[in-house]
Amino acid sequence: MWVRRHRWTVDLPLYAVFLLLGPNWNGTGSWGVRAIPMLFLLPLLVRRRFPRIVAVLIIAGAASVYFNEIWAYDRGRTELAMAVVLFNLVKLGHRWFAASIAVAIVVLDVQWVALYATYSDNPTFTMISVLPLHIAAWALGEFFRKQDQLTAEEKRRDDAQSRAAVAEERTRIARELHDVLAHSMTVIVLNAEGAKLARHRDPEAVDRTLDTIVHTGRDALAELRRLLEVLHAGQAARSPQPTLAELRELVDQSGREVALDVTGDPGTLPASAALQAYRIVQEALTNMIKHAPADATGRVGVAFEPPEVRIEVTNTGGHAAPAPALPSSGRGLAGMRQRVEMYHGELTTGPLPGGGYRVSATLVVRP
Template sequence: MEQLVVWMRRHRWTVDLPLYAVFALLSPNWVGEGSWGVRAIPMLFLLPLLVRRRFPRTVAVLIIAGAAAVYFNDVWAYDRGRTELAMAVVLFNLVKLRHRWFAAVIAAAIVVLGVQWVSLYAPETANPTFTMISILPLHIAAWALGEFFRTKEQLTAEEEKRDDAQTRAAVAEERTRIARELHDVVAHSMSVIVLNAEGAKLARHRDPAVVDRTLDTIVHTGRDALAELRRLLEVLHAGQAARSPQPTLAELRELVGQSGRDVTLDVTGDPGALPASAALQAYRIVQEALTNMIKHAPADATGRVSVAFEPPEVRIEVTNTGGHAPPARALPSSGRGLAGMHQRVEMYHGKLTTGPLPDGGYRVSASLVVGS
C-alpha cells in the first residue's frame, strides 16, 4: 500500500483520473440547436487542466477565457456545470500553490462571469438570485480546500525540516561525543607512551630492568589504546548497540598504574550502584586529569585520585604536587581537555572546579549528580 501511495505521488495524473471522469460523465447539453460536434467544443476548453500544476496561472487564464466563450454563446451557455467545476479546479490549484493574489483575481473573474450568465440566461428561471448564489459554495469550497492542502503541505515541510534539524543535531552531538572520546583515549595513552619512552631512553645504560618494565608499560598502554580506538570505530559502524562495554570505575586502578607517576587511589562508597554511562564519564574525567598531570607536572610530582560515591552524587578529585625536578619538555596539547570535562560534568548537572594549589600543584574537582 505504501509503495502504491509513493507511486501515485510520482504520477500525479493518476490522482486526476476521477476528476477527468466527472468532466466526461457530467451531463452535457446535447439537446438544442447545433450539431453534436459543435456542442462538444466546450470539452476542448478543459484540456489546459492537464498541465495546471506546471503552468497554474496560464491555465487559469485559459480556463476563464474558455468559460467566457461558453457563456457568451447561446449554443454552449447551458453547459454551465462543467464550466463552473473547471473554474473551481483552477481556483483550488492557485490557492494550493500559494498564488493567492492571482487566485483573488480569478475569483473576481468567476463572479463577473456568473453575473454575466445570470443576466443573460437566468431571467428565464423562477429565481435568478438563487441561481447566482447557488454556485458560490462550490468556489468557496475550492478556495477552502486549497488553503487546507497548502497548510498541510507547509506543516509537512516544517516537520521534515524539524526532523532534519534534529537529525543534524544528533549527528553533531555524536561527532562531539566521539571526538571527546578519541581525545581522551589518544591524549592519555600517547602521553603515557611518550613519558615512559623518554624515561627508558634515560635509563637504558644504568638499569636495563627498569627499561624492560617501562617498555612493558608502553606495550600495554599501546594495546589498550588500540582496543579503545577499535571500540570507537565499531560505534561508528554499528551505532548505539556497539557502545558496550565501556570503561568503568573498576578499571581506575589499572588507569592509575599506567600513568608512570606516584599516584595513590582512594575509592569510597559503592560503585556498583552507579549507572554505566555515569561510570564512563567519571572514568574519563579521571583519565583527562591524569593526562594533564603527565603533560604538565614535573617528573617527581606525586598525585592523588579520590572518587567518593555519596548518593545522589559522585565526587571526583585529582590533585598533584608541584615537585622539585626541572619541568620536562612540554607535550603537545589540543586544548580540549578542560572543555571535555566541562561537557561531561554538564551532562549530569554537576560542577567542575580546576586551579593551581599553593605548593605549585594542580587540582581538578568534579561532581556528577546520578540520582535523586
C-alpha cells in the same frame, strides 16, 4: 508516498466526473461542435506546474463557453473547472491571483445569468447557487495549504533534530578520541623518553617501561577500534565502555606514583555517568603526566555519595625538572567541563598553594 509521487492518480476521479457530465445534448449544431468545450479542460492536466497560466486559460475557455449559445448550457463542467483552478491557486499560495480569478468567475456567472437565466423565476438564486462550490474550493485550498505547511515544518524540524543529533554524536566521538589518544600517547611518549634515559643504568626498568608502552598502545588501539565501530555501526556498537572498575588499571598505566581511593558503591551508578567519571579522571591524569615533574606524586579520589559522585585528582609539585612540553589540543579542560555540565555538576581546577595541581568535579546523578 506513492500517491504523492504520482499526483495524476488523484485526478482520475475528477476526470471521470468531467467525462460523465457530457456535452450539452440540447440545442443546434452537431455533436462534435457541442463537445468542443471538453477541449478547454485540457490545461487542467498541467495545472500544478503552470497554475497561473492554466487558470487564465480556463477562464478564457469559460468565457468562450458562456458567450456561445451552442455551448452556454455546458455550465456544470465549466463551473467545476473554474473551481479546480481556484482551489489549485489557493493551495499553492497564490492568494492575490486566486482573488482576481474569483472576481472573474463571479463576473462570468453574472453574465451567464443575465444572458440565459431570464426564463427562471429566481435569477438571483440561479446566480448564487454555484457560489458554495467556489467557496468550498477556496476553503479546501486553504486547508490543504496549511497541511502542506505543517508537513514541511515537521520535515524541517526532523531534519534539524537529525543534524543536531549528528553534531552531538560527532562532538561526543571527538571528545572520546581526545581523551583516549591524548592520555595513551602522553603515557607512551614519556615512558619512551624515560626508557631512553635509563637504558644503560637500569635495563630492568627499561623492560618494565616497554611493557607499559606495549600495554598502553594495545589499549589505545582497542579504544580507537571501538570508536571507529561506532562511526560505522551506530548505537549498537557503543558497548562495552570503560567503567570505574578499570580505574586501578588506568592509574597504574600512568607510570607515576598515584594513590587511588574509592569510597561508596560504584555499581549503582548508570553506565553513562560512570563513563564520564572515568574520562574526567583520565584527562586529569593526562594533564599530570604532561605538565608535572617526573617525581611528582598524585592522588585520585572518587566518592559515591548518592545522588552525587565526587572526583578529586591532585598532584604534588615535585622537585625534578619539568617534563618536556608535549603538544596540547587545549580541549582537555573544555571536555571535562562539558562532561560535568551534562550531569549538572561543578568543576574546579587550579594550582595548589604548596605547588602541584588539583582537579575537583562533581556529577549529580538523579534516579
